[in-house]
Amino acid sequence: MKKLWWKILAIVLLVYVHIGGLLFAVPRLRIHETIRSLYFHVPMWFGMTFMFLISFVYAVRYLRTSSKEDDIRSVEFANVGLAFGTLGMLTGMVWAHYAWGLFWHGDPKQVGAAIALLVYLAYFVLRASFENQEQRARLSAVYNIFAFASLIPLIFIIPRLYSSMHPGDDGNPAFNAYDLDGRMRLVFYPAVIGWFFMGLWITSLRIRYRNINEKISETEL
Template identity: 70%
Template sequence: MAKLKNPRGLEDSQVMKMSYWKILSILLLVYTVTGGFLMEVPRLAIVNETIRSLYFHVPMWFGMVVMFLTSTLYAVRYLKKPGAYFDIISVEFANTGLIFGFLGIVTGMIWANYTWGTPWHGDPKQNGAAVALLIYCAYFVLRGSLENSEQRARLSAVYNIFAFAAMIPLIFIIPRLTSSMHPGSGGNPGFNTYDLDRNMRMVFYPAVIGWILLGVWIATVRIRLRNIEDKILELEYEKNH
């Protein structure tokens, strides 16, 4: 993310560069969609063909956690060295994380409707995900209710870190204690215990990387947009005064 280091360089930030990782993201996602729909999957009872949702549903959670984690890390950097730039990065990663979380919930509900019978099952992981979304919605409500921009950045950074810390037990520890209808529960809920066969892994891992890269891409585009908007405001202010 070398590009992000240039706070006010409009020339650099106006030009959208086609870096290698963006090309990689496109290629991986094209592969995910074609491979995900066409390649051989294990025939399991009940799950049947819906097992293909794995390539779209599960990477959303990986993406969400990565986005929220990045957002929190930039909140820490903001508190250490206040500057509007870190605040913008933190907000936009939280925004992207919310989109991923929302898509994860929706794809999960569609999948659950076919395999578990109802879209919402009160499963501990569903609830944990809902709480994660609530926390970041509250984050945006908090930002909306503070007028001073410096205070808004600082208080929301504090809430971001605090809420992320409070979220850790909820989405990483409690689901391991309680039984769940998700695969691999009653132990490690990560993907290692999924009984993925070799074919599925060949699509699943690239899918995870592809979706995460796409998330970073969305966030950087939005950050660039915000920087340009700020720059325009600044120029207009200078012109009028």
């Protein structure tokens, strides 16, 4: 992970996505130019899901190894995942303001995503309420696994049972009829990959920062 190429790739892809996403032609469908939101809003949820998935994997690993590093990784991936989720929520609300006329519409997909974010906020509340570091790491790893298990129905299952005004109601919200236009894929896939690498980069910096802090506090003792 110390290599340089994927960081450069992330920057190049995201610069391309921001230029292309704003300037390239898009098909004029029901939602007109606001379809450009696909390039900025949907990759946030992809990023969030990936980050929470990695956080979940490290939580499982922590329960097997009990190493402090796995705990730090798990927390930081959850942190960045939450940031992605918040950005996804905000970009979605800006879009909803123009497409639906309201920032908060109470759409099933909005509600499901909001509850999913609450679950992960509760994870941080849980972490804050322990003083013993080992206990905090162990119990929050357990809750992290629960949070991920409840994320799947909240994001992927329940919104599909209810009818919704959100694009992609008739199937997968990310890859549906709007996206079939080949030109949009040329920007959308790079956006997903670029944001994923960007998330990894931010997380790796935060993990290094936390590890250095740990070392400093150990040497001071």
